[in-house]
Amino acid sequence: MSRLSFFLLLLLGFTACVKNNPDPSWLEVTAWTLQSNIDLSGDEGELSHNITEAWVSIDDKTIGVFQVPFKIPILKSGTCNIKIYPAIKNNGISATKKIYPFLEVYEVNQTLVQNQTLTLHPITKYKSATKFWIEDFEGINISLTDDPNTSIAHCETANENLQPFNGNLYGKVSMNSIDSLWVAYTENDIFIAKGKEAYLEIDYHNTNSLTTGLIYVSPSGVTNNINIRLNAQSPESVVWKKIYIELKELITAAPNSSSFRQSFSCYLESGQTNTEI
Incomplete structure (x- = not known):
């Protein structure tokens, strides 16, 4: 009851x-x-x-x-x-x-x-106070440099299958069993104040994984800090994607008086013979 x-x-x-x-x-x-x-x-x-x-x-x-x-x-x-x-x-x-x-x-x-x-x-x-650093691969000289000491593959400009947001050109890295390692970084040192919002926006189309990093350039030396990894997409279904990568935490942890560069690195995907970024 x-x-x-x-x-x-x-x-x-x-x-x-x-x-x-x-x-x-x-x-x-x-x-x-x-x-x-x-x-x-x-x-x-x-x-x-x-x-x-x-x-x-x-x-x-x-x-x-x-x-x-x-x-x-x-x-x-x-x-x-x-x-x-x-x-x-x-x-x-x-x-x-x-x-x-x-x-x-x-x-x-x-x-x-x-x-x-x-x-x-x-x-x-975008808010009017926003400050930008942009590499769109449209100029004669691009500010992304292959590391001469370690990189085997190279970044070059391409214009195949352009999408509206690509403009006239985009950057492309072709990976194979010979060109199996790519390491690159931006040329310009950029100062970003600690505690401020900062992001890296990337449009990407990749059948190989790609690791991003933030380089500290300080009076005590140069340090590369691994950040976000972009997973490889299947060659049968690869599409253009966009990601927003937060940099604030890494910048806050940097030595005082540091400036910054972006780094990129990848190895040929395991089990693959030809991939692209």
């Missing part, structure tokens, strides 16, 4: 709770569009992006982070301030979603209506 009474009480309580909930409004958010910021005068380079997430806030209350596109119920109606922050998979890891600090929030004042859907098409652009 006591078990049955408990079940009935639980059911009645649950029914009462559902009955008191108001009908929701619905918010639908489509994929992101990245636009040029005219204040940057093209300094942001080709406008490729991999903004896969949206961090949603309504009237300054966080609703959650969602993979675009999505449609969610909102237990609110009337005129609202809606902020949608562009978010990424930090370091390419699905479990580490983060608002990208260099992109502007999409903000609107709109009316939510119960049982109706408000559809938003979020647009963002």
